[in-house]
Amino acid sequence: MSEGDGRRGEKAGAAKWYELFSRGARDWLRHDEKVREAVRANLPEIIAGADVINNGARTVRVPVRMLEHYHFRLRRSEESQGAGQGKAKPGDVFSDPSRQQGPGEKGSGGREEGEVQLLLEFKVDDIVDWLWEEMQLPNLKARIGPSEETDWVREGWDRHGARSRLDRRRSFKEMVKRRGNPGATPNFIDEDLRYRQLARRRQPAVHAVVFFMLDVSGSMSDRDRKLAKTFFFWVVQGLRREYRSLETVFVAHTTEAWEFNEPDFFKVSGSGGTVASTGLLKVREIIDARYNPGRSNIYLFYASDGDNSVSDAQDARTALSSIAADACFTGYVEVSSGLSRQLATETGKIFAELTDAGCAAGSYALNEFDDVWGAVRHFFTAESNAGEAARSGEPAPPAGSSP
């Protein structure tokens, strides 16, 4: 077969077409893209999953299954027959755990090929962007306008300037304009050169501080705290989009209150009763000590199971209204671990009164991880409405409680 030999000789040396790119990798990337689209479509459910948030990281890891390209298949039968090989006698019984179906998944995938799980990493910023598109959350309105700070910005051109600010493109254009004749050799003269100018401009800089207050009394379970954490995490992401500088303050309380840094905050667990006013007073104290309500936009989000001691009601009410008067928004999430009391608690009542009084406040009952998005949506829509109303001088519409 001399022809074959000849072709072999001729091909040697030159780069083969199949070495130039990998079609498998190309199609794999497309699959990846599709997974990302699918994840994006179901973002709230997936992201709300408990373990997606790594502390401090700017990415979120989401476990996903490989996509399946569907074909017509017969339903899985209770019993299927096959042919095998080996020393086995009729009546022998084996068990093959790989064929077992998990209790949760009904008849999908599993046995065909070893199930492969992918761990996709998403940028938190991307996710927040998607969510804003997806949920059509209104942008937050700052109550306190921009403070005036100045900054250098580029503005206009001049014929004189530092060499480093020479705008080549612009200079070239000037040269072409002057020359008029397309045929001639390009030559620059001093009049052609343009330098970028800098000017001092006032920059709006909006400050915000968010207080996260968490009830860590004995009645709050690990799961409750985790729910609160997930919620807080996304609130921070949302607010961070809106404010150039955002400070967070973490306060935990039982019958007394402490300020924590972020990593410790979520690990705290206390015991004993709940006296919400201690936490609220702590917040008040921090505001007075560090922030000027006239200069910063203040947010307070409080997560609790709502079991405030009855004797504390009056103190808590006073403390809360004093904060609410200075805050852009105060939100209360009730993490009640499946108990269906939904906001009919002591703390719930206090916040409801606040809302009724026309303050920018809202409440939401958070029972499941799936609800986290509902809560975020609820607060951000409510906050924006409240902001609008406050600006136009009318009483805010009552921010409704959760469905």
Added chain:
Amino acid sequence: MSDDWQSYVRRMEEHAAASGLKFHPVDFEAVPDSFMMEIAVYGLPVRMPHWSFGVRYIYQLIQRHMGHSRLFEVVFPGNPGHAYLAESNGLAENILVTAHVLGHADFSHNNLLFRRCQEQVSERIVEHAANHARQIQAAIETHGAQRVEATLDAALALEQHVDIDQQLRRQRYPEYAEDPKVLADDSFRRRFAALEPAAASAGLEVRKRAPVPPHPERDLLWFVANYAPEMESWERDIFLAVREESFYFYPVFATQIMNEGWASYWHARLLREADFVPQQAYLDAIKCHSDVVRPVAAEQQVSLSINPYHLGFAMWEKIVERDGLEKARHIMEQDDDFGFVRNYLTRELAEELDLFRYSARSDGQIKVLDAELTSLHEALLAPKYNFGAPSVSAAHVRNDGTLELLHDTTVDGRGLDLERSRKVLDYLQKVWRRPIILTTANQAGSTLELTAP
């Protein structure tokens, strides 16, 4: 690795021809492992892009990293045939693989099913597939990746639903139904016609439009490409391209046991009878051979699947030993796996190979059943019926364009997986563009209709 093996190719070809193998010339090419893997994933050296191949690619990559699968060669029938050998093969492996490839070349040149499909598809499937890939690339540029992908989602989901008993370039159904009753030309007719010639002939003018399809149609790719009410021509082309590739894949699928067995039989025999292979290379090659044709389970173990190389090899050895080479060649030409297994997997051989039949329950319990030969044949062949797909056919197109699909639950014994079927209907609906109704059976066996949208 040097190119030493190439010097053996010519000698092996001569040796094979002298042993009675008849084949088209084969182009041998050593390629990197990465490319071997892609060929295994796509089934063809160059094929249309689709994300589902990406999924297979990753599975393949994982398997390779776990050391599970190793590919020595891939061969494509044709004139000339194309054989790709892995660059990582040693000399002995390549000598063995060359002989193996020639066995395949002999098979695909002489087996009737292969010949028929090659007559349809032409002997240049590799080039055709590359051409399809180019066309689809052009379609992506004109119509956008999303629309092309939606079409491919549907077409590739139906890739097993072809009717290879039909022509590849198949005519549309006749437009009109044939008149069922041909009027007898008797004396009465003649006198009647003489009475009023106009009336008599007018009756014959009335023709009835044939229903579409005139009979349940299982060639779904063809049917959709031809009768979808609002499909664009480039979409039809994609459906027909996928169909053509399915025509190529069918014989590979339906003769796997025979074909791999035949190639293994011949590589063993050619090597044994070759006087030009150095001793050491021969020993290495035979060791490699026994790895390839060994049962899935080692001795004293039990395996729930059967290595087709092993089964085919054992069957051909038996057949040649008992009936002679001429008879074996005859069988090779005439049969596919269905006939081959049913006719030549005898009780003695099944016992010798320790084959058994089992039933597996969904809780993972597996029970070995009695060694009844016919049932064993069927257990082996069951995954191969109808290109391995449920028998779904197009039953009717309503006046409003609604497509009625019918799943034959009596043939398949149970209904379709509903979740997957719904997804397939969703794919298909995007190109059919009118409602689709699929009739199948539910868990209890009663009729169930799925609809899209």
